[in-house]
Amino acid sequence: MPKANVTFEDIGITVTVPAGTRLIEVSEKVGAGIIYGCREGECGSCQMRIVSGGENLASPSVLEDKVLKENMAGRATRLACQAQVLGGDIVVRPA
Amino acid sequence: MGSLRTGVVEGQALSIAPGVHWLGALDPGMRQFDIILKTANGTTYNAYCVRGSSGVAIIDTVKEGFSQDFFTRLESVASYDEICAVVLNHLEPDHSGALPELMRRAPQAQLYISPKAMPTLRGVLKGGLDPERIHTTLDEEGESRIIDLGDRHLHFIQTPYLHWPDTQCTWLVEDGLLFSGDVFGCHFCDERLFNDKVGDFRFSFDYYYQHIMRPFREYVLKALDLIEPLPLRLIAPAHGPVLRESPADYVRRYRQLATPLLHREAGDEKTLLIFYVSAYGATERMAQAMREGAETIEGVRVSLFDIAGGEVAPFVDLIEEADGLAFGSPTLNGDAVKPIWDLLSSLTLVNVKNKLGAAFGSFGWSGEAIGLIEDRLRGLKLRVPLKGVRLKLLPTADELVVCRDFGRDFALHLCGRAERRVLDISELG
Numbered sequence: 001m002p003k004a005n006v007t008f009e010d011i012g013i014t015v016t017v018p019a020g021t022r023l024i025e026v027s028e029k030v031g032a033g034i035i036y037g038c039r040e041g042e043c044g045s046c047q048m049r050i051v052s053g054g055e056n057l058a059s060p061s062v063l064e065d066k067v068l069k070e071n072m073a074g075r076a077t078r079l080a081c082q083a084q085v086l087g088g089d090i091v092v093r094p095a
Numbered sequence: 096m097g098s099l100r101t102g103v104v105e106g107q108a109l110s111i112a113p114g115v116h117w118l119g120a121l122d123p124g125m126r127q128f129d130i131i132l133k134t135a136n137g138t139t140y141n142a143y144c145v146r147g148s149s150g151v152a153i154i155d156t157v158k159e160g161f162s163q164d165f166f167t168r169l170e171s172v173a174s175y176d177e178i179c180a181v182v183l184n185h186l187e188p189d190h191s192g193a194l195p196e197l198m199r200r201a202p203q204a205q206l207y208i209s210p211k212a213m214p215t216l217r218g219v220l221k222g223g224l225d226p227e228r229i230h231t232t233l234d235e236e237g238e239s240r241i242i243d244l245g246d247r248h249l250h251f252i253q254t255p256y257l258h259w260p261d262t263q264c265t266w267l268v269e270d271g272l273l274f275s276g277d278v279f280g281c282h283f284c285d286e287r288l289f290n291d292k293v294g295d296f297r298f299s300f301d302y303y304y305q306h307i308m309r310p311f312r313e314y315v316l317k318a319l320d321l322i323e324p325l326p327l328r329l330i331a332p333a334h335g336p337v338l339r340e341s342p343a344d345y346v347r348r349y350r351q352l353a354t355p356l357l358h359r360e361a362g363d364e365k366t367l368l369i370f371y372v373s374a375y376g377a378t379e380r381m382a383q384a385m386r387e388g389a390e391t392i393e394g395v396r397v398s399l400f401d402i403a404g405g406e407v408a409p410f411v412d413l414i415e416e417a418d419g420l421a422f423g424s425p426t427l428n429g430d431a432v433k434p435i436w437d438l439l440s441s442l443t444l445v446n447v448k449n450k451l452g453a454a455f456g457s458f459g460w461s462g463e464a465i466g467l468i469e470d471r472l473r474g475l476k477l478r479v480p481l482k483g484v485r486l487k488l489l490p491t492a493d494e495l496v497v498c499r500d501f502g503r504d505f506a507l508h509l510c511g512r513a514e515r516r517v518l519d520i521s522e523l524g
Contacts (some may be wrong), residue, residue: 005517011480011508012515028473031524033449033479042214044260047442071211072237076206093447 003084005021008032009093010045019087023048033094044071046080051057053090057083098269103286108168111289111337112270114247118153119169120161123284132306132445136299137284140165140189141333143274143464144172144229145267147244149326149522150179153204154249154265154274155333159192166193166200166251168521177203180242182207182232182249184276185262186215189331198224207232209253210263222235232263254278254316258307261331264322271328278308278318279345280332291340299335300345304352308447314413316352316411322346355416361396364508369415372403373434377457377489378423385421385455388502395506402434406439415445419509420477421453424464431464452477453505455484462487480508 002019006026010033015026024046027034037045044067050057054076060068064082077095103109107445108116123137140157142165145519151173157165183191198204206224208343210231227485232240232251242249252264265274281303285293308315325344330338330345338345342442367389373379382399387505400410414420422439423432452472453464465483484501486494507513 011478012513014515014517014522015520016518017520026523028479030518031451031478033478035448035476047328067214070210072210072233 002087004087005089006085007089007091009091010035016083019085022083023078023083023092027080029091031068031085034092035045035094036043036081039081041067041079041082044073044079047071047073047077047095048083048092049074049095050076050078051091051093053088054078056086056088056090058086102292103288104242106167106171108144108157108172109288110490111143111331111339112272113268113333115267115272116146116168116171117288117337117344118142118144118165120157120164121158121284121286122158122161123457124237125282125284125509128282132282132303134282136282136294136296138282139284139288140192141331141335141337142190142332144192145244145249146173148245149243150250151177152180152182152242152244153178153197154182155184155276156190156197156213157194162193162196164230166196166318167276168516169295170451174429176203179204179206179244179382180249181312182242182265182274183216184265185259186212186219187259188219190276190289191219195223198228199200199375199437204228207240207251209233209255209261209263211255211515212263215261215364229245231421242398242462246289248285252318253410253471254314254318254321256311257318264318266325271326273322273327273330273342275322275332277333279320279330279349280334283335285336288337290336290338293336295502296336300348303334303348303350308349309352311442312353312446315349316511318354318406319346319350323350326349353432364394364396365479365506367395367397367421367509368408368417369397369399369421370402370421370435371399371456372401373423373426373457373474374425375457375489377486378425378455380495381457381486381498382421382423382457383482384490384498385423385502385505388499389506391406391499391503391508392510394514395505396512397502402438405437407437410438411441411445414442414447417450419451419505420461420472421455421505422468422472422477424456424468425457426460426462426464429461429463435468437517439468439475441473449506450477451509452479452483453483453501454479455501457486457488457490459488480513481505
């Protein structure tokens with residue numbers, strides 16, 4: 001199975017994960033500072049900044065896109081409860 | 096403004112400034128609000144009407160059950176076809192209860208809400224309003240929209256998280272009137288309505304802040320930076336007295352209330368509070384070892400508290416100011432002990448988001464307490480950077496070393512000096 005390396009910049013931890021993993025499945029376990037609310041892509045609490053490797057995440061769904069717009073999020077912002085890794089290296093930090 | 100007639104009269108709007116009327120409702124019998132608030136004096140739901148030379152704006156509505164009061168008062172000063180704008184500073188049901196009916200009665204009116212209010216609005220209206228009539232109060236460049244009422248103009252001040260994501264204030268420029276939503280409000284019902292006429296509501300004002308705004312203190316401070324420079328002549332909040340006498344005093348009071356209750360004596364040091372309960376002294380020894388370990392790291396100030404006595408309130412104040420929190424509990428019948436839960440269930444009044452948390456404890460059978468505490472800490476949006484230490488019964492010398500290392504590593508995380516690591520997801524458990 002393809003792997004990806006996700007680095008949580010705020011705590012300096014890189015985790016190797018299988019492709020298809022959502023950020024939410026990893027970030028809490030390692031104690032990263034991304035904060036969750038509804039965990040269903042609705043509340044916008046888990047906005048994170050993509051420092052690099054945004055192309056290695058699956059494109060946002062219509063729902064995620066709408067929530068990001070409503071929260072006036074910048075282009076490099078994604079919801080950690082929705083964003084799914086595809087492979088390669090990704091560096092994130094809390095928005 | 097002291098010459099204006101004061102006192103709410105049934106069926107009549109009340110003038111609060113020339114061309115500006117209160118359209119709210121009195122709810123003197125309310126004794127408990129939103130489950131968590133005691134309301135010894137009931138409350139009011141404040142809504143306002145602003146008349147300009149080219150149109151009328153309505154700011155906020157009331158709780159649904161009080162809609163008739165609102166509409167009757169509105170009809171005493173304006174007709175529905177004059178209303179060009181409806182502004183909702185906050186969409187909780189006590190302010191948006193009459194909104195759907197108002198938009199139906201005034202079909203030409205446009206609705207203005209903060210950008211963050213859109214998801215809430217969907218829940219309030221359930222699709223019952225033409226999207227073309229809904230506007231956000233910020234334009235595409237992030238600047239405040241301006242509602243032009245001819246000789247008067249409404250601007251918007253974004254004050255998110257006071258106390259919901261959607262909250263905003265509306266500023267009537269020419270008159271120096273701030274329609275502040277829940278900010279500077281309180282649950283206090285007095286038909287004399289104005290702060291210079293009503294009974295003593297200082298307790299209600301502070302109580303409301305402590306229970307509604309305090310968890311969002313950082314946002315309060317940001318909002319005050321925007322509000323303090325305004326040439327305020329009157330503050331018209333969504334609950335309680337209209338503040339026409341010395342309105343700036345209430346802004347100053349918010350600044351005082353939002354300033355930390357306890358002066359930080361640790362200076363630039365990071366503060367770690369370790370709370371524990373111990374049945375036979377094992378968890379206590381773990382707590383002491385954790386403190387010893389943490390204190391080996393320069394720049395960390397550690398405090399240790401045995402909370403078997405069950406005190407909660409003083410620790411809530413301490414926790415608000417702390418950087419890291421650790422909780423030690425034995426496991427009794429598969430659970431953490433009650434004093435720990437009492438403290439962990441009392442933190443809704445303060446912001447603990449992104450503080451660092453940890454759990455540890457000794458157990459006899461199975462040791463579930465540690466995982467349960469960690470889950471609660473994550474639920475409170477703390478970061479839990481280290482897997483908790485759980486030991487069976489009395490700690491050995493080697494196990495106490497593990498506890499000291501745990502304290503040291505936690506302190507390193509507090510200082511941002513933890514070692515960079517590469518892990519496989521399978522190691523995370």
